[in-house]
Amino acid sequence: MAYRSLFRVPGAGFFPLGFLARLPYATSSLATLVLVHAASGSYAFAGLAAAAQGSANALGAPIAGALADRHGHRLVGTVTALTNAVALTGLVAASRTGRASMIVAASLAGLTQPPVGPLVRVHWSRLLHARARPDLIPTALSYEATADEISFVAGPAIVGLLTSLGPTAPTMAAVALLVLATLPFALSLAPGGAEHRPAPGAPRTPLPRLPLAAMFLAMAAMGTVFGAVQTGVTAYADDSGQPGSAGLLYAVFGIGSALAGAACAWLPARFTPSGRYVTFAATLLLGTITLVAGDRLHAVPAAMAVAGVTVAPYLISLYALTERLAPADRATVALTILCAGGPLGTATGQVVAGHLADSHGSAGAFLVAPIAATAALLLAVAVFLTDTDALRPAVRVAVGSGTPESGGMGRAKGRTGDGDER
Structure with a gap:
């Protein structure tokens, strides 16, 4: 196991x-x-x-x-x-x-x-x-x-x-x-x-700016989904006359995501990181559409459970790709840049969904989620089609030595050209 x-x-x-x-x-x-x-x-x-x-x-x-x-x-x-x-x-x-x-x-x-x-x-x-x-x-x-x-x-x-x-x-x-x-x-x-630090006086390995910017935007889109769902659930609970149920509904969303995240450990190795990224961006869109449909059908609790399952797999794909893109001596800053997109996206989702909730209720707030998820899917497809190399594992060169190491973290000055790790 x-x-x-x-x-x-x-x-x-x-x-x-x-x-x-x-x-x-x-x-x-x-x-x-x-x-x-x-x-x-x-x-x-x-x-x-x-x-x-x-x-x-x-x-x-x-x-x-x-x-x-x-x-x-x-x-x-x-x-x-x-x-x-x-x-x-x-x-x-x-x-x-x-x-x-x-x-x-x-x-x-x-x-x-x-x-x-x-x-x-x-x-x-x-x-x-x-x-x-x-x-x-x-x-x-x-x-x-x-x-x-x-x-x-x-x-x-x-x-x-x-x-x-x-x-x-x-x-x-x-x-x-x-x-x-x-x-x-x-x-x-x-x-x-120390094994991941550059030698004294050596230049630091540059971050892959465009791929990292794409990951940041992908996380911001996920944050926007979070902000919209939080606002939509709050509006739905208020409209239902049970404001205290908002926390329970959001807990259902989180539990579904947690279970799906745990299950990702058993995904087959032939399901490549780039394939997971695009696939889970698509399932995220389907999950957010379920929220809109659930609101209209007065079945928000069930929709929250279904939509939650699509969240963690998408997030894991973003973490995995960023970890693979980052140079070995700059892995932490790359992941923190990725994570910075989350709160900014959440704030954006809360503001936009809040305005729509005032005029259209929970339906207006939930509608922001599939719009953000559509942007996430378009970004995933664009990255996959225009820069597939950015999604490939690199040969990592240990800092301070000339020994290449195959593996997840880091991008070397050259590429393996072998495609996705299997």
């Missing part, structure tokens, strides 16, 4: 700690909304603060990724965990002052957010290559996508439960998790990654 083999590699304690380490990210946006709304009495201002936090995170994550590639995952993970704990504590303090200080504090909280997802995905790739098990990389990516989805189901539920203790409780719980889970998890990562 692929997962059984994977679980033996880092040790059992790595998995629960890694799951807890990502919960602050899964709770931060909603926790900020709850805290700032309680302090200001305004949903509009609370949304502005959450948007400032998300935008700052999109800016800060690539910076943290670049620093991690230069100075090691352990150091950057540790520093960001501690600074983010301080920033969130500052947000709680700012909630007792003025609006300007709350915006600044929310922005600092987003800017210092530890990039747990990119760090752990690169850690997996390096660890599995070092253990001579690169065949387990797809399984590791499937596991990480599943853990992400479960965290985004559990995160809002945790915030909801803790809010009953007071508006500051969710944010302070995130601080506790940063210190008790994210920090120890960061300390468990490889310390320096």
